[in-house]
Amino acid sequence: MLDIQLIRDDPEGVKTKAxxxxxxxxxxxxxxxxxQRRQQLSDIEKLRAERNELTAATKGQKPSExxxxxxxxxxxxxxxxxxxxxxxxxxxxxxxxxxxxxxxPEVPVGATEEENVVARTWGQKPELTNPKNHWExxxxxxxxDKERAAKIAGNRFVYLKGDLVLLEFALxxxxxxxxxxxxxxxxxxxxxGLQVPNKPFTPVxxxxxxxxxVFEATGRLNKLEQTYKLEDxxxxxxxxxxHTLSPMYLNEILEEKDLPIRLVGxxxxxxxxxxxxxKDTEGFLRLHQFNKxxxxxxxxxxxxxxxxxxxxxxxxxxxxxxxxxxxxxxxCTADIGRPNAKGVDINVWLPGQxxxxxxxxxxxxxxxxxxxxxxxxxxxxxQVELAHTNDATAFSERPLIAIIxxxxxxxxxxxxPEVLRPFMGGREKI
RNA sequence: GGAGAGGUGACCGAGUGGUUGAAGGUGCCGCUCUCGAAAAGCGGUGUGCCGGUAACGGUACCAAGGGUUCGAAUCCCUUCCUCUCCGCCA
Numbered sequence: 367m368l369d370i371q372l373i374r375d376d377p378e379g380v381k382t383k384a385x386x387x388x389x390x391x392x393x394x395x396x397x398x399x400x401x402q403r404r405q406q407l408s409d410i411e412k413l414r415a416e417r418n419e420l421t422a423a424t425k426g427q428k429p430s431e432x433x434x435x436x437x438x439x440x441x442x443x444x445x446x447x448x449x450x451x452x453x454x455x456x457x458x459x460x461x462x463x464x465x466x467x468x469x470x471p472e473v474p475v476g477a478t479e480e481e482n483v484v485a486r487t488w489g490q491k492p493e494l495t496n497p498k499n500h501w502e503x504x505x506x507x508x509x510x511d512k513e514r515a516a517k518i519a520g521n522r523f524v525y526l527k528g529d530l531v532l533l534e535f536a537l538x539x540x541x542x543x544x545x546x547x548x549x550x551x552x553x554x555x556x557x558x559g560l561q562v563p564n565k566p567f568t569p570v571x572x573x574x575x576x577x578x579x580v581f582e583a584t585g586r587l588n589k590l591e592q593t594y595k596l597e598d599x600x601x602x603x604x605x606x607x608x609h610t611l612s613p614m615y616l617n618e619i620l621e622e623k624d625l626p627i628r629l630v631g632x633x634x635x636x637x638x639x640x641x642x643x644x645k646d647t648e649g650f651l652r653l654h655q656f657n658k659x660x661x662x663x664x665x666x667x668x669x670x671x672x673x674x675x676x677x678x679x680x681x682x683x684x685x686x687x688x689x690x691x692x693x694x695x696x697x698c699t700a701d702i703g704r705p706n707a708k709g710v711d712i713n714v715w716l717p718g719q720x721x722x723x724x725x726x727x728x729x730x731x732x733x734x735x736x737x738x739x740x741x742x743x744x745x746x747x748x749q750v751e752l753a754h755t756n757d758a759t760a761f762s763e764r765p766l767i768a769i770i771x772x773x774x775x776x777x778x779x780x781x782x783p784e785v786l787r788p789f790m791g792g793r794e795k796i
Numbered sequence: 797g798g799a800g801a802g803g804u805g806a807c808c809g810a811g812u813g814g815u816u817g818a819a820g821g822u823g824c825c826g827c828u829c830u831c832g833a834a835a836a837g838c839g840g841u842g843u844g845c846c847g848g849u850a851a852c853g854g855u856a857c858c859a860a861g862g863g864u865u866c867g868a869a870u871c872c873c874u875u876c877c878u879c880u881c882c883g884c885c886a
Contacts, residue, residue, distance in 0.1 A: 407846060411855045418855085421867050422815045429814090429866055437866030577876090579860090600875095619806095619843080740844085748825095750843075 367585065367738045368465045370400060383468045386475050386699040391465050399458040406451040413444045463585070466704040467734040473708050476698030482711070483698065488682065489691035491715055492772050499718035500770040501649035504530060506778055507796075510650065521647075522639060522654040526763075529796035533782065534657070534766055536789035538632060541659045541761045542569055544684060545630045551680075558679040562672050567630040567661060572610040574633050575601040580613045583739045585705050591640045607631030607660040608757040615741045620664060620753055622745050626673060627664040630760055632657070651723065651767060659760040666743055667733065670754035671708075674730040677758035678710045681726045684761065688783045690768045691715040693722055705734045714764070718771040725765050728758035 373380050373396060381393040417440045420433060429437070469475075474483045504510035509530035515523040526534065544550050545567040552564040576584075581593070581602050586609055594603040604610050611631045620627065635658050646652035661680070665673045678694070685692050695711040702709035708730035713722035733752035736742070743753045773781040779795045787793060 404846065407855085411846070414856085415854060417867085418815090424814065424867075434866045439866095441866075579876095742843090748841095 367463055367734065368467060369733075369737065370462060372468075373397065373462075373465065374400065380465065380468065383699075384466055386469060387466045387702070387704070388477065388700045389464070389466045389704070392461065393465075396458075396461045396465070399454060399461065403451065403454050403458055406447060406454060410444060410447045410451065413440055413447065416440060417444065463738075467707050467732060469699045469702060469706075470708045470730070473702060474696060474698040477700050479698070479701045481698040482701055483696045484693050485696045485710075486682075486694040487692075488686055488694070489689070489715075491691055492717060494717050494774065495776075497717040497771060498774060498778070499649065500716070500767045502718070503770050503774055503778060503780065504649070519654075522652065524650050524653060526650070530766065530770075532790055533769070533780075533786065533796065534763060536782075536786040537761050537765060538657075538659055539789040540687075540786055541684065542630065542632075544687075545569075545661065545680070545760060554679050554683050555676065558675070560672055560676050560679065562669065562676045563626065565626060565628055567628040570607075570611065570629050570631040572604075572607055572614075572631045572633055574604050574610070574636075575599075576604060576610050576613065577601060580616065581609065583616060584609060584613050584735055585738060592637050594636050594638060603636040604633060605637045606635050606658060606757075607633040608662055611660065611662040612735055612755050612757065613739055613741075615664065615739075615753070617740045619742045619744050619750060622666060622743055625665055625743065625753075626669065629662045631660050631662060633660075634658075649767065650763060656763045658762045661756075661758045661760050663756045664741065664743075664753050665756070666745065667751065667754050670732060670756060671730065673754075674708065674710075674728060674756045674758075677756055678728045680760070681710075681712050681728060681758060685712060685714065685725070685765070687785045688765060688769065690765065690772055692725070703729065705729070705731050707732045707734070714768040716768060716771045718774075723764065723767075725762065725768065726759040729756065731755050731757070 368380070373393065377393045377397050381391065384391045384393075417437065420437055420440065424433060474481060476482065501510060507528065507530070509526060509528050511525040511527065512523075515525050546569060548564045548566050551566060554560075555562055555564055575596065577600050586605075592605050595601075596603065608631075610633070611629050614629075615627075634655060636655050637653075639652060639654060642652060650656070661677050663673050663677070682692075682694060692712050692714045695713055697709040697711055706729045710728040711724050712726035714725045715721075716723050732754055735755050736752045741753045741755075742750050744750050769783060770780050773783065775781065775795070781795045782790050782793055790796070
């Protein structure tokens, strides 16, 4: 949720930047509703003040007939005004919540993802003759069974089996090792010239579900396209660990000395993927259910951008260590997403498909989530202000696809990246 | 799932209809005392919203939402959570 004060101060600027992100918001109406709302609030408070005065005047005694009559009158007036305010709120809050976060000035302006900018490229496309798709290799190896999964759970579910499962667990282990090691983090910070502490990430196994109320506060509830609802329960399945990590400190005031709070959560993510029929149906690139290791951090406003860059640096480091050729993409205004002020993707090269595909995303969210979540920081000087959140992928299952396609051998085996071997019993290929 | 007891400020803990944003204690901050520290004494110490350059004023908040009342932390209803016992269970 955007700061209403920002909208009051610069309605035109907000309108323009929202449009850059593809949101046509009726800012005029929002400003008008805001004024109306404040007027109503002020009227109500005047009456309440009068009522409080009346109550105080009774001094604990039985009030007179006259006082009771006056009290009743005030109550009715307040009630009427409160109803009018509730009416205004019905329009006001959804409209305010529909305003997207403002992109930073350096975010490239663009109308589609075609206008994303390649910021950096690492490595080179491997030289492979007639590379196979990951599903061809995985099915031949008995690592992937989609037919039986469809029988059990339907389309876009899979059974992953055998060595691929071992490889997946190696990936989690490796990711956790990097994120919990202050020396490795320090190296990444130095190499990228960043100004952040090397405080390690705390591993978290979070709940995979959250209540409606909580989900709404995160601003990430996307009922129709993404989120599954549990029948008979007021619960939704998370579509990323971020959904249950970011609201952890809902309605709390954090102490500045405890920041940054860095979490790395592992969870199974569930996505409805409505509106993607026929897209990426082969293999396990786009599933209703997948596993993910996700970074989340809470910082002060003045350190959050560095924290975001730090997360991107970690992502690059992880992909470099796996030896996977990839591009770092600065997403344009249309592609960064509603809650983001800036966004970076990592797209890995998939030789079997002859294209780059997204494996990582890093969201710079500023205080857009913490405002509705009321997650605040008490600064060292005693000032209370909104915290900032950042989230970013550490690993999903998609890098497995990249490993299979990039490191395939003519014999149909897959070379295990060196950094994963310690977690694979030292095996060099599978 | 069944039966019962509860949810009050950073923490402990009073308060069961009338200046109660809330006694008392702990913690924290400042001052006094001290060479310094401790102890002791004194003072201060919640958050949101609205108005105001500010000082400050108003209003709301005692798990959440609704209701009763001239007036609610206190009474009623719903939901959530915690604890105890029983049952079930990886």
